[in-house]
Amino acid sequence: MTESKNNTDDATADPLAGAQFDTLAVRAGQVRTHEGEHGEPIFTTSSYVFDSAAQAAARFGGDEPGNVYSRYTNPTVRTFEQRIAAMEGAEAGVATASGMAAILSTCMALLSLGDHVVCSRSVFGTTTVLFTKYLEKFGVKVTHVNLADYEAWEAAIIPRTRLLFLETPSNPLCQVVDIERLSVISKANDCLLVVDNCLCTPALQKPLALGADIVIHSATKYIDGQGRCLGGAVVGSQETMTEVLAFIRTCGPTMSPFNAWVFLKGLETLRIRMMAHSESAMALAEWLDARPEVEKVFYAGLPDHDGHELAKKQQVAFGGVLSFRVKGGREQAWQVIDQTRILSVTANLGDAKTTIVHPATTTHGRLSPEDKIQAGITDNLIRIAVGLEDIEDIKLDLDRGLSQLGCSE
Ligand SMILES: *Cc1c(COP(=O)(O)O)cnc(C)c1O
Numbered sequence: 229m230t231e232s233k234n235n236t237d238d239a240t241a242d243p244l245a246g247a248q249f250d251t252l253a254v255r256a257g258q259v260r261t262h263e264g265e266h267g268e269p270i271f272t273t274s275s276y277v278f279d280s281a282a283q284a285a286a287r288f289g290g291d292e293p294g295n296v297y298s299r300y301t302n303p304t305v306r307t308f309e310q311r312i313a314a315m316e317g318a319e320a321g322v323a324t325a326s327g328m329a330a331i332l333s334t335c336m337a338l339l340s341l342g343d344h345v346v347c348s349r350s351v352f353g354t355t356t357v358l359f360t361k362y363l364e365k366f367g368v369k370v371t372h373v374n375l376a377d378y379e380a381w382e383a384a385i386i387p388r389t390r391l392l393f394l395e396t397p398s399n400p401l402c403q404v405v406d407i408e409r410l411s412v413i414s415k416a417n418d419c420l421l422v423v424d425n426c427l428c429t430p431a432l433q434k435p436l437a438l439g440a441d442i443v444i445h446s447a448t449k450y451i452d453g454q455g456r457c458l459g460g461a462v463v464g465s466q467e468t469m470t471e472v473l474a475f476i477r478t479c480g481p482t483m484s485p486f487n488a489w490v491f492l493k494g495l496e497t498l499r500i501r502m503m504a505h506s507e508s509a510m511a512l513a514e515w516l517d518a519r520p521e522v523e524k525v526f527y528a529g530l531p532d533h534d535g536h537e538l539a540k541k542q543q544v545a546f547g548g549v550l551s552f553r554v555k556g557g558r559e560q561a562w563q564v565i566d567q568t569r570i571l572s573v574t575a576n577l578g579d580a581k582t583t584i585v586h587p588a589t590t591t592h593g594r595l596s597p598e599d600k601i602q603a604g605i606t607d608n609l610i611r612i613a614v615g616l617e618d619i620e621d622i623k624l625d626l627d628r629g630l631s632q633l634g635c636s637e
Pocket residue numbers: 326327328329352355395424426427445446447448449458459460
């Protein structure tokens with residue numbers, strides 16, 4: 229008896245059923261056309277033709293599955309949706325034009341006038357603006373809580389609370405929250421726990437397996453990994469994703485097929501890249517920690533970081549983003565940034581190219597002085613998203629500015 233590839237005798241069974249993460253990353257969602265192409269094709273078509281008027285009617289009416297129009301479904305985008313869903317361990321996924329479109333579409337699909345959201349204070353700045361400036365305009369109320377204050381999460385929940393929204397680890401201070409513990413609070417109160425998994429990606433953390441209901445991605449970051457395209461994704465239960473897709477079909481924040489193809493290629497190497505980013509970030513964190521010019525390093529990989537034990541349990545590795553405070557203030561921080569010649573001075577992250585930024589005057593510049601202090605965004609803080617260059621060159625690039633600060637032990 230010959231053993232079939234998938235160890236079952238049923239040739240019609242899904243060959244990827246039970247497949248491991250790396251296999252899903254390379255193969256999930258791919259459907260070959262009659263051309264027999266090896267790679268995933270880019271379907272650059274806005275609409276689709278039907279065999280007959282009756283088929284058109286059945287497709288429009290939803291009685292027959294299949295493509296109608298690319299605002300709604302596109303085969304390349306569909307492959308990306310199925311692959312990211314498989315990698316997160318989700319029933320279904322929906323792709324969007326950007327990470328912000330993923331958050332907006334989730335909120336528009338699931339929230340109504342008078343509903344309430346509890347949101348971590350340590351989320352992407354534009355996410356806070358979306359909740360406060362725009363959703364509040366449509367009668368959705370938002371309460372902000374400190375990420376790791378479990379009592380505050382629980383206390384903030386009211387009868388109309390529908391969503392709990394967070395990122396872990398946080399950017400830039402790498403605070404970590406116990407997803408499993410928050411999911412218990414969320415379920416007990418009939419809320420949906422939404423995790424923006426942008427910094428870890430499913431290669432390092434799987435929020436759904438820890439009890440979260442919905443995972444959000446900015447594919448712009450590590451999923452692309454080389455800073456080319458904007459995109460986003462939402463994954464979760466089939467029921468919830470049907471609602472999110474219905475919003476996207478109507479309102480149009482759709483992912484382009486070309487971007488979906490770039491992200492598919494990104495997913496294939498995602499775990500290998502995330503491990504390399506993490507390894508370099510760890511080495512850099514240890515190096516910075518030993519420098520006399522550095523006051524404090526924030527990276528969950530360091531044993532003295534508040535979130536170290538939890539991150540070790542909840543994540544495969546500690547990720548590519550870290551931050552540190554130099555001795556001094558804004559002037560010293562800017563000096564270290566301005567002395568770099570290789571690193572890119574930009575607020576983006578999740579790129580093969582290492583980026584360096586001064587949060588207090590860029591990503592968090594809009595916060596009031598009090599809010600900055602509360603959030604730990606001091607004037608001497610620098611954030612680095614470690615790329616894939618040789619780590620020794622990154623150290624040398626930082627050494628130039630640090631040495632000039634002239635601190636001794
Ligand atoms: C960048 C980012 C977003 C927004 O994604 P875009 O693709 O830029 O719209 C959302 N969440 C996090 C954590 C991000 O880093």
